[in-house]
Amino acid sequence: MLHKFRTSAIAALLIASTAAAPASAWGxxxxxxxxxxxxxAAVGYLLMNSRAKAQQPARSQTGYYQPQTSYRQPQTSYRQPQSSYYPQPSYQQPARYEQPSYGSSDVYSTPAARAFNSYPLSDRRRIQARLSEWGYYNGGIDGSFGPMTYRAVTAFAGDSQGTTELTTVAGAYDFYGRLLR
Structure with missing residues (x-):
């Protein structure tokens, strides 16, 4: 009750001070x-008092303060468990890199491979494309000499003129020259 009287008294004083000023002297x-x-000023004072009143704990009819209940959301954290059920991946580098060997001879060191690799990339792709057109090669046209290209070259040479010309680099050049025409 005293609080309401104080608020009203301050508001009345502010209004009276504005009315008491000589109105004719000001524009x-x-x-x-x-x-x-x-x-x-009056509105600010009223708002400040209403905020202060809202922050006071509520009283019951018996005059005792009732605690205000508040709920706070528990924080959740998502961490990957560090247990033995989730083993960490491991990578072991091989001792040394080795080219795969195919049969008794290594296809990468044959005269056919040396002659093939001496051609420019566009010619090597044309050789593979020709072999693919004729049904001897079914790999990617990438211009690299591997086991599939070796099998296609030897199969085509065996069907056409024999594989004896692939035993020397000069014979392999003649063979690839005929393919590129």
């Missing part, structure tokens, strides 16, 4: 500014 702008300042 309309000055009077309007003073009224706005008084209204802002």
């Amino acid at each position: 309309q702008r000055e009077q309007d500014m003073l009224k706005g300042a008084a209204a802002a």
Whole structure:
């Protein structure tokens, strides 16, 4: 009750101070500014008191304070468990890199391979494309000499003129020259 009286008294004093000022001495702008300042002060005071009242704990009818309940959301954290059920991946590098060997001879060191690799990439792709057109090669047209290219070259040479010309680099050049025509 005393609080309401105090609030009303302050508001009345602010209004009276604006009304008591000599109105004839000020212009309309000055009077309007003073009224706005008084209204802002009164509203600010009322808001401040209402906030203070809201922060006070609630009293029951018996006069005892009732605690206010508040709920706070528990924080959840998502961590990957560090247990033996989730083994960490491991990579072991091989001791040394080795080219695969195919049969008794290594296809990468044959005269056919040396002659094939001496051609420019465009010619090597044309050789593979020709062998593919004729049904001897079914790999990718990438211009690299591997086991599939070796099998296609030897199969085509065996069907056409024999594989004896692939035993020397000069014979392999003649063979690939006929393929590129």
